Amino acid sequence: MQHDDPRIQLALDRAAEARGLAYAPYSGFHMGAAVVTDRGTVVPGALVENVSLGLAMCAERVALFAGVASDAGRPEVLALVARLTSGSLTWPCGACLQVAMELGGPDLVIAASNGKRLQVARLGDLAPNLPHKPGQARPG
Numbered sequence: 001m002q003h004d005d006p007r008i009q010l011a012l013d014r015a016a017e018a019r020g021l022a023y024a025p026y027s028g029f030h031m032g033a034a035v036v037t038d039r040g041t042v043v044p045g046a047l048v049e050n051v052s053l054g055l056a057m058c059a060e061r062v063a064l065f066a067g068v069a070s071d072a073g074r075p076e077v078l079a080l081v082a083r084l085t086s087g088s089l090t091w092p093c094g095a096c097l098q099v100a101m102e103l104g105g106p107d108l109v110i111a112a113s114n115g116k117r118l119q120v121a122r123l124g125d126l127a128p129n130l131p132h133k134p135g136q137a138r139p140g
């Protein structure tokens with residue numbers, strides 16, 4: 001996976017910015033995300049928590065859904081910036097991967113970073129057995 005794709009840096013920069021806007025008074029786990037679409041549009045998302053904890057929404061899905069709501073185009077890159085989890089980079093959760101599969105398909109590029117380290121993977125390689133839309137290429 002190419003790390004020098006300029007779309008990845010674009011998404012990471014915007015995700016880092018959105019991370020600063022995360023509403024995380026309960027976990028303190030500030031997460032920001034951003035999507036770059038096939039039109040070159042960058043759509044940010046931030047974690048939004050709630051006192052009713054199950055209502056929290058991940059930064060990645062906020063960005064993916066905002067892309068739909070703003071007619072931004074098909075997601076091609078999804079970046080997530082958060083602190084490490086048990087010493088490893090934090091990757092999108094299963095729910096976010098499933099939404100990303102629906103909207104971006106298996107070739108969507110996912111970039112996970114804590115602001116220093118970076119890992120990049122194709123969605124279909126990261127999660128080869130996710131359910132996919134009828135007619136969509138098999139993920140793996």
Ligand SMILES: [Zn+2]
Nearest residue numbers: 058092093096
């Ligand atoms: Zn998630």
